[in-house]
Amino acid sequence: MPEKPRILFCHCNYARVVPDEVKSSVLEGLCKSGQAFDAVADLCEMAARRDPALKRLAAGESPVKIAACYPRAVKWLFGGCQATLNGEHTEVVNMRELNAEDATNTVLNETLTPNLPADGSVAKVEGEKKI
């Protein structure tokens, strides 16, 4: 049976880019679940300070689910601080794109779907993007 992922929640404290209802739903879901988890106020702020705690949060062979924003941004917030996330064992749940229900369910679901951009990859998708 696959190992249950540990959970890291980012509250994205210093900007209003993650909808409040999504953050609240995920946080409340975690608090109700009885699941152990790590929560940080703002991964960007920690990365700006090169906070050594990022290494602790990235370390270990256990699978990890990170409730935050875009996987590409999360990868390099950690990577820029020499706190490399393991691409095969990391799933980033994008609270900027998912609605409250989907984000909460994805975080609490024990199945891990790794989604960090592969190392050295230049990830592209076809078609126009919103600006």
Added chain:
Amino acid sequence: MAIAEETTLRIILYEGEGAEKLAADERSSTLLALLEKGYAVTCAGEGKVSQADESSLLVLGRFNNGKVPEAEDVNGLVSIRFRDINGHNPEEITQLVEEERESSKAAKHGDWKPWFPVIDYDRCTNCMQCLSFCLFDVYGTDDKQEIQVQNNDNCKTNCPACSRVCPEAAIMFPKYKSGPINGDVVSDGDLNREKMKIDISALLGGDVYQMLRDRSQRSRSRFSKERDSDKALGERTKCLTKLAAEADIDIPLEVLQSLPSADEIAKKAEAANAKAEAALNAQKN
């Protein structure tokens, strides 16, 4: 970088043996109050959490009979403190934690909005355009002559200009409103759009000031007797606003207004270019 490299105080919300469990809504409101003050909190429960490191731990719990446990790290590396939160509401808990933070060497939060470039090294080609563009010394190179963000608190809040000059869309500002600058996937369309952007460097360092000079010349005869510093500032503001809007570069007006003088810009641009060129030459050798 100027920002101190400090660690966040790690708080453990303990509900195990010897302590009372919190109701889900109490756990949630306590956690929210602590997060909003900038703390990192580990909620103990079923499953794993991140491993311990050498940072200080503050363990909060509703300990039975208010009896706070005593414990210490056998290796003497980690400082562990316990505080009882019986009878405390979330606001009182954050006050208690703040007192503990002040007495430890942990980081203080909230003094600065974390706005700074994050480099996607999967995309970055080390072309040094960002280094030669940025007038605020945000970028530098490491000892391998690879680009890195060195002075992130020099970055101008809400200004994504350097990401616009990156030909590979490799510079992200995770708190930006839209993709790919916010870290969203980069599409071919985004790359084409970036290539079509005007040369912002020229816009900021050249055209703006040339335009100001031209306008100044034209208006000198008309306003020579009534010109003052307020008028000059007004003129500059109007000109910059117009150019920024026309170019759709989304650089906050206050950033444009805080740019150094044309001469200083020229000097800074020259210095940054020299740094970039030196780094590129070193890469070739």
